[in-house]
Amino acid sequence: MTGRPDGRPEPPLDKAYDPQPVEAKWSARWRAADLFHAEPGAGGKPFVVVIPPPNVTGALHVGHALDNALQDLLIRYQRMQGRPVCWIPGTDHGGIATQSVMEKQLKAEKLTRHALGREKFQARMQAWTKQCKSVILGQLERLGCALDWRREAFTMDEDRADSVFEAFKALWERGLVYRGERMVNWCVRCGTALSDIEVEFEERKGRLWHIHYPAADGSRGPVVATTRPETMLGDTAVAVNPKDARYRDLAGKKLRLPLAGREIPVVADDYVDSDFGTGALKVTPAHDPNDLEIGRRHGLASVTVIAPDGRMTEAAGAAYAGLSREAARDQVVADLQAAGLLEKTQEHPHSVGVCYRCNQPIEPLLSWQWFVRMEELAKPAMLALDSGRFRLYPGSWAKPYRDWLAQIKDWCISRQIWWGHRIPVWYCVGCHGERIKTDFHQVEGARGVLSRRQPESCPVCGGAEFVRDPDVLDTWFSSSLWPFSVFRWPARTPELKFFYPTSLLVTGYEILYLWVARMQMMGLALTGEVPFPEALIHGIVRDKHGKKMSKSLGNVVDPLVMMDKYGTDAFRFSLIVQAYPGKDIPFAESSITGSRNFANKLWNSTRFVLMNLAGTPAAALESVDRGRLELCDRWILDEYQRTLALVRERLNAYEPAAAAEALYRFLWDRFCDWYVELAKIRLQGSEEAARAAARAVLAAVLDGTLRLLHPFMPFITEELHAALAPCMGAAAKPGGFIVETGLPELAADWTDEEARREMGVVMEAVTALRSLRAQLGLPPGLAVRVVAAGGSAAARELLRKRSAYVKALVRAEALSYAEEGVRPPFSATAVAAGMSFFVPLEGLIDFGQERERLRKELVKVEAELAKISAKINNPDFLARAPAAEVELSRSQHDAARQRHDRLKDTLRMLSE
RNA sequence: GCCCAGUUGGCGCAGCGGUAGCGCGUUCCCUUGACAUGGGAAAGGUCAUAGGUUCAAAUCCUAUACUGGGCACCA
Numbered sequence: 001m002t003g004r005p006d007g008r009p010e011p012p013l014d015k016a017y018d019p020q021p022v023e024a025k026w027s028a029r030w031r032a033a034d035l036f037h038a039e040p041g042a043g044g045k046p047f048v049v050v051i052p053p054p055n056v057t058g059a060l061h062v063g064h065a066l067d068n069a070l071q072d073l074l075i076r077y078q079r080m081q082g083r084p085v086c087w088i089p090g091t092d093h094g095g096i097a098t099q100s101v102m103e104k105q106l107k108a109e110k111l112t113r114h115a116l117g118r119e120k121f122q123a124r125m126q127a128w129t130k131q132c133k134s135v136i137l138g139q140l141e142r143l144g145c146a147l148d149w150r151r152e153a154f155t156m157d158e159d160r161a162d163s164v165f166e167a168f169k170a171l172w173e174r175g176l177v178y179r180g181e182r183m184v185n186w187c188v189r190c191g192t193a194l195s196d197i198e199v200e201f202e203e204r205k206g207r208l209w210h211i212h213y214p215a216a217d218g219s220r221g222p223v224v225a226t227t228r229p230e231t232m233l234g235d236t237a238v239a240v241n242p243k244d245a246r247y248r249d250l251a252g253k254k255l256r257l258p259l260a261g262r263e264i265p266v267v268a269d270d271y272v273d274s275d276f277g278t279g280a281l282k283v284t285p286a287h288d289p290n291d292l293e294i295g296r297r298h299g300l301a302s303v304t305v306i307a308p309d310g311r312m313t314e315a316a317g318a319a320y321a322g323l324s325r326e327a328a329r330d331q332v333v334a335d336l337q338a339a340g341l342l343e344k345t346q347e348h349p350h351s352v353g354v355c356y357r358c359n360q361p362i363e364p365l366l367s368w369q370w371f372v373r374m375e376e377l378a379k380p381a382m383l384a385l386d387s388g389r390f391r392l393y394p395g396s397w398a399k400p401y402r403d404w405l406a407q408i409k410d411w412c413i414s415r416q417i418w419w420g421h422r423i424p425v426w427y428c429v430g431c432h433g434e435r436i437k438t439d440f441h442q443v444e445g446a447r448g449v450l451s452r453r454q455p456e457s458c459p460v461c462g463g464a465e466f467v468r469d470p471d472v473l474d475t476w477f478s479s480s481l482w483p484f485s486v487f488r489w490p491a492r493t494p495e496l497k498f499f500y501p502t503s504l505l506v507t508g509y510e511i512l513y514l515w516v517a518r519m520q521m522m523g524l525a526l527t528g529e530v531p532f533p534e535a536l537i538h539g540i541v542r543d544k545h546g547k548k549m550s551k552s553l554g555n556v557v558d559p560l561v562m563m564d565k566y567g568t569d570a571f572r573f574s575l576i577v578q579a580y581p582g583k584d585i586p587f588a589e590s591s592i593t594g595s596r597n598f599a600n601k602l603w604n605s606t607r608f609v610l611m612n613l614a615g616t617p618a619a620a621l622e623s624v625d626r627g628r629l630e631l632c633d634r635w636i637l638d639e640y641q642r643t644l645a646l647v648r649e650r651l652n653a654y655e656p657a658a659a660a661e662a663l664y665r666f667l668w669d670r671f672c673d674w675y676v677e678l679a680k681i682r683l684q685g686s687e688e689a690a691r692a693a694a695r696a697v698l699a700a701v702l703d704g705t706l707r708l709l710h711p712f713m714p715f716i717t718e719e720l721h722a723a724l725a726p727c728m729g730a731a732a733k734p735g736g737f738i739v740e741t742g743l744p745e746l747a748a749d750w751t752d753e754e755a756r757r758e759m760g761v762v763m764e765a766v767t768a769l770r771s772l773r774a775q776l777g778l779p780p781g782l783a784v785r786v787v788a789a790g791g792s793a794a795a796r797e798l799l800r801k802r803s804a805y806v807k808a809l810v811r812a813e814a815l816s817y818a819e820e821g822v823r824p825p826f827s828a829t830a831v832a833a834g835m836s837f838f839v840p841l842e843g844l845i846d847f848g849q850e851r852e853r854l855r856k857e858l859v860k861v862e863a864e865l866a867k868i869s870a871k872i873n874n875p876d877f878l879a880r881a882p883a884a885e886v887e888l889s890r891s892q893h894d895a896a897r898q899r900h901d902r903l904k905d906t907l908r909m910l911s912e
Numbered sequence: 913g914c915c916c917a918g919u920u921g922g923c924g925c926a927g928c929g930g931u932a933g934c935g936c937g938u939u940c941c942c943u944u945g946a947c948a949u950g951g952g953a954a955a956g957g958u959c960a961u962a963g964g965u966u967c968a969a970a971u972c973c974u975a976u977a978c979u980g981g982g983c984a985c986c987a
Contacts, residue, residue, distance in 0.1 A: 015947075016947075016949065017947095017949085224987080225987065271986095273987085275986085276986040276987070280987095281987050282987070399915085399916075400916070400982060403915080404982085407984090509982095513982095546924095577935090578925075578935095580926075583925080584981095586923095586924060590924090591935075593936080594935060594936065600947065601946095601950085604947035604950085607946045609946085610946090611946070657926085677951095684945095767953095770953065773953080774941065774953035775953075777940090777941075779941080780952075871968080874967065876967040880966090881967055885930060885967095885968090889930085896931095
């Protein structure tokens with residue numbers, strides 16, 4: 001340590017916290033020490049979390065940062081409580097989302113996946129995945145995540161493929177997967193079917209076209225209303241409600257379908273709402289789920305006019321075939337208008353189902369797909385919820401979760417894309433004919449053989465030529481197995497035995513049904529256990545105006561930029577401190593600034609303590625004689641103890657924001673603003689025993705605060721702990737890394753109501769005097785004399801003993817006492833803690849102003865007094881409120897009364 | 913249409929039965945040996961509206977309005 005020119009020792013830390021080097025250093029050391037690797041079997045019940053695997057679609061966003069900051073917080077917290085922890089890292093192949101990222105890249109190269117072919121496409125996907133994984137894992141490490149890096153998993157690697165096949169097989173054998181022809185949600189852009197939850201509904205501006213359908217005999221027919229005129233080419237009936245008097249004699253008649261020219265019947269069906277539109281409904285069984293039902297009830301034909309690629313088919317007629325559905329709509333409307341059949345057009349906003357990946361309108365299409373029967377799977381999941389074996393935090397999610405399970409529909413799991421687990425079913429060409437090779441999704445009732453590899457021969461016809469189901473599984477299928485596939489289920493590994501079921505899942509509510517519910521169902525169905533007994537469901541990170549972040553809005557915040565600018569700890573803390581249960585987070589940069597400042601405050605309070613420990617290490621708190629501690633020591637220890645309890649309580653209840661806030665306020669408002677300032681009195685004094693006591697308390701409280709803060713801010717606390725430990729002497733806790741030192745615990749009970757009360761008096765007096773100084777505009781450097789008068793004997797005695805506190809904090813050179821009723825001449829007055837404080841200011845004070853100031857003060861106190869008086873004079877209150885409450889109100893009343901009287905007295909004296 | 917959540921100082925949020933708090937912002941003063949990423953002081957709210965329960969309501973109940981969200985949808 002080199003000396004400074006002025007002879008004082010060089011401070012042990014820089015003046016401001018510089019996060020970058022600190023983060024790099026500790027990331028590397030944690031990794032090198034393999035600090036968060038867990039082996040099965042050791043040390044009691046483990047705390048296990050599987051990461052919600054990010055899709056390999058690019059870099060992480062702020063939402064991931066929040067999710068992982070919360071997990072890391074809880075992992076480190078549990079670890080510090082002495083539990084073995086295991087947090088599994090990994091990524092998800094991400095199906096459609098990832099494939100469309102690749103397709104965009106191909107498009108930029110003027111390529112398509114079809115031009116490339118399935119195999120080459122796969123190869124490119126693999127390469128991309130590899131690159132993307134390392135970016136994502138790197139970001140997680142940068143965030144400080146205490147992941148067990150040796151256990152990294154990917155939803156599409158070999159081990160996970162075993163799990164997926166086994167799961168599919170188990171469901172197949174139990175008759176829970178089936179291939180069926182259904183009206184599915186088809187995304188024209190993605191070229192695949194989607195499950196119901198992958199469709200989002202958006203309110204969009206639309207129109208309602210009223211079209212006249214003439215009767216076959218040439219007479220006037222009904223007018224139908226539709227939002228999708230292009231589908232009329234596939235109409236096979238018009239339906240009306242049987243009770244609708246307007247159409248009573250129409251049912252059973254034939255109509256001439258405009259543009260197409262064919263005859264279609266009018267059918268009567270209860271489904272039709274007479275009040276909507278014209279009360280006559282065009283029926284297109286091939287392109288609308290409800291129309292399909294009507295068609296089935298009335299034995300109607302089905303004419304497919306829109307192909308899976310979104311273009312019109314031959315069946316739509318020569319004039320339209322090949323047009324996109326949008327172009328066909330315009331053409332149909334124009335043609336109808338030309339034919340004089342378009343009665344009118346209305347604006348008609350309505351909700352449109354769109355693809356959750358690409359936002360394009362969904363096309364309902366009839367096709368053969370794989371489904372999972374969900375009802376049977378949902379029942380155990382509901383039971384787990386009802387019996388408390390599975391709990392959601394916050395509990396407000398339980399109802400929506402349950403409602404969703406109760407009305408669950410079968411899950412379409414086949415996707416017509418190339419990136420994913422291929423469906424392990426093979427079809428014999430001998431049995432199904434050549435068509436199975438080219439027109440797979442239209443082949444009715446195809447029966448496949450379940451196998452991972454091509455079967456030897458067909459069990460029916462003995463043929464040896466097979467085609468594999470070209471489809472892949474929904475990416476969420478493999479995700480739903482994640483809590484046990486990461487431990488290589490179905491293999492009965494030691495990991496599976498020790499780490500499964502996991503302890504907690506942390507994720508956002510946007511995938512509650514998509515993922516959380518399905519993991520519960522699959523876990524219960526395949527392993528017989530709830531995969532995690534608790535789930536912490538957090539909100540979404542939005543922009544500062546509360547809008548969803550999206551690339552198109554340009555309001556996306558890049559976590560790396562934030563970490564570079566403010567440091568990882570500040571970034572994490574700002575997310576956690578806003579993560580109140582059930583709330584979305586409006587993310588403003590100003591909130592990270594606040595956390596950055598907090599980190600710096602922490603840094604500097606350690607810097608201060610270090611400066612005072614250098615050379616003379618602190619004694620352990622336990623070894624300090626309690627009689628050597630003075631008021632502020634007892635007070636801060638009481639506050640500290642409360643904070644420890646509160647933080648633990650909040651974290652155990654999964655309320656991290658409240659825990660973070662408690663720590664923030666303890667460190668800043670209590671420790672720094674009051675305790676450190678008061679400790680300075682002794683530290684700068686000459687009495688060695690007093691200095692030692694202050695050092696011991698400073699060291700103990702700071703050290704514990706650092707450890708308690710570590711799960712929130714891992715890097716800075718590690719750095720500061722490393723700097724502090726060598727200076728702590730006997731007070732140092734054993735352990736290398738801070739996470740190994742455990743959570744702070746108190747050897748003794750430091751509850752101290754008396755210290756709280758007495759510090760309260762000191763703080764009140766100090767605040768009142770500071771306020772007085774500011775209001776009088778006294779320069780901060782000007783030392784004043786304070787004369788106190790009145791108050792209880794106890795309060796006087798307290799202030800006499802603690803006059804050093806008051807003097808130091810209000811920059812007073814003297815604090816003396818006057819007889820009640822004596823007021824030093826030319827003085828300003830503050831009233832607090834039941835007494836008056838006079839500050840003599842001969843020549844500096846304008847009595848007119850001083851009177852005015854005190855009058856304003858009096859108005860406030862009068863209002864307060866009136867309120868509290870009304871309360872304690874209310875007989876009902878006295879009769880019915882609890883005694884303690886009455887007592888409290890009385891003492892409040894007395895305090896207000898005293899304050900009031902003192903102000904009045906002072907004013908009277910000033911007026912004389 | 914049904915269900916849920918929210919509505920608290922300029923902005924963002926706590927509090928959820930006993931006299932309204934925090935962060936950011938604003939105003940004033942201060943480069944004093946941890947920290948100007950700091951210290952001190954101040955201004956600013958009839959806690960959406962209307963009823964009700966209670967000795968006492970931001971907090972419980974009931975309506976209403978607005979804002980989000982979920983579910984189901986009538987073309």
